[in-house]
Amino acid sequence: MYGPGETDDLYQVLGVGRDASAADIKKAYRQLVRKYHPDANPGNKEAEEHFKKINHAYEILGDSQKRAQYDQFGTVGDMAGGSPFDGFGGDVGDIFGDIFESVFSGMGGRRRANPNAPRRGADLEMEAEVTLLEAAAGASKEFQIPRWEGCSECGGTGAKAGTSPETCSYCRGSGQVEAKQQTPFGQFVTVNTCPKCGGAGRIIKEKCPACGGAGRVRKTRKVEVKIPAGVDTGTRLRISGEGEAGVNGGTSGDLFLVVSVAEHPDFKRDGADLHSRLVLPFPQAALGCTVSVPVLNGEPEKLSVPAGTQPGKVFTIRGKGMPRLRGPRGTGDLHVHVTVDVPKKLTEKQRALLEELAREMKVEVEDSGVFSKFFRNLFD
Ligand SMILES: [Zn+2]
Ligand SMILES: [Zn+2]
CATH class of the missing domain: 2.60.260.20 (Urease metallochaperone UreE, N-terminal domain)
Known part of the structure; x- marks a missing residue:
């Protein structure tokens, strides 16, 4: 499982010099194990990777024979065989007993549910x-x-009509395989996705x-x-x-x-209420009128505009807003905002009448047009 040549310097992994004593190496190793143990770093992939490297480094440097081989060749060829506890003294059990337990529960404990269960x-x-x-x-x-x-x-089986999927012989349908790994701690069991069926647990010979x-x-x-x-x-x-x-x-x-x-061009929504605009020509606002006001959902409403209505005045028409989906039942209101229209173009007669009104109201206006001159000449 270890490739030819180590990718990391094993002494650096343990943070010790090449001349470190066996006791120094063991001490450094114990400290690093406590620091990088998966239980101390839940969900931390980097820590988990580093934890593996530390174990690997100690597996070699903690064993005098393997260490010598590594020192000479930069790699250790045959890692198989031998007790996982080779190179440890008799204190293994007391020191690492607690770690054993968590290693096993932490690394071998997570199993995926049956891949063929209905999802x-x-x-x-x-x-x-x-x-x-x-x-x-x-x-x-x-x-x-x-x-x-x-x-x-x-x-839904994925198999061609007339055939059916077969249970994967490699994983016996579980979709995962266990890989056992010997380490100084003992046996690690890692669970991997079955390489033959890709985790499905079954193999389709003839695809639909x-x-x-x-x-x-x-x-x-x-x-x-x-x-x-x-x-x-x-x-x-x-x-x-x-x-x-x-x-x-x-x-x-x-x-x-x-x-x-x-968005609606004529109605703005505010919760259950609606807002619209009512444009009134100046005489209607001044003299009062009854106008027909469009509502969003239904027939237009008659609205009585009193004489002297000012721009910005808001008329509220109850119950012509939006229905309420939640909360108090019923419907919101429609708020009609008045603007007073100032004509941009006037006929000559309209202009003359407005100028007459201006004089009557004793307000000064820009003078233009034939009629104004005529009237002014008449009255001055
Ligand atoms: Zn399989
Ligand atoms: Zn199909």
Whole structure:
């Protein structure tokens, strides 16, 4: 298992000089083991790797014969055979007893579940854009969902029709193999993915041509989804069983649609309330009027605008906002914000009338046009 030539300098690994005594090496080794032990560094891959290197270095430098061989050739050829405790004194048990236990539980203890057990398909998450009106009224929408589905050709087994997968003889269906390794601590057992079946636990001799042996195929599926009234951007809708297909007969995952409500040109949303703009020509704002106000979902509402309405005035029309999905039942309100329109172009008559109004109100205006001159001449 050790390649020709060591990649690391074993003395450097243990942090000792080439002239270190056997006692120094053992002492350095003990310190490093406590520092880099996997239990002291859970989940730290680097520490785990270094821990292996330390063990490997001590395996050689802690043994006078192997150390001599390493000193001479830079490598130790035959590592097989011999008791794992060769080179240790009688204190092995007391010093390392605790470590033994954790090494075994830590490195040999993690086993994967049976690879052929049914597994639930993954959940899918997609964005679902709806219009503001759809969000207000609720809708039934069709979405194209790309996902993995069980292959109907082979029934999900991945084997060509008429054949069936065989249990892997190398791992006997478990999908993993144990590798035993002798070290000064004793035997390490590492569990690896079976190289023959790649962890599947079974071997497909003749693959299903439809899915290439995967048992699942990529399909785009149309899913009809009910969008409840009141959804807002960020609302998550769960559609049970419309996620990825399960494996080995497991159930399908769920589909989550994350709603995104598109902007509306006339209505701005604020929770359950809506805001819109009402543009009133100056005479209507000044004299008062009854106007027809569009609402998002339904017939326009009659709104009575009193005389002298100012720009920025907000009229509230109760119950014409968005329905509430959660919390208190009912519907929000529509807030109508008034702006007063100032005409950009005037006919001559309009201009004359406005100029007359200006004089009546005793406000000075830019003078232009024939009529103003005429009137001024008349009154001055
Ligand atoms: Zn196998
Ligand atoms: Zn198939």
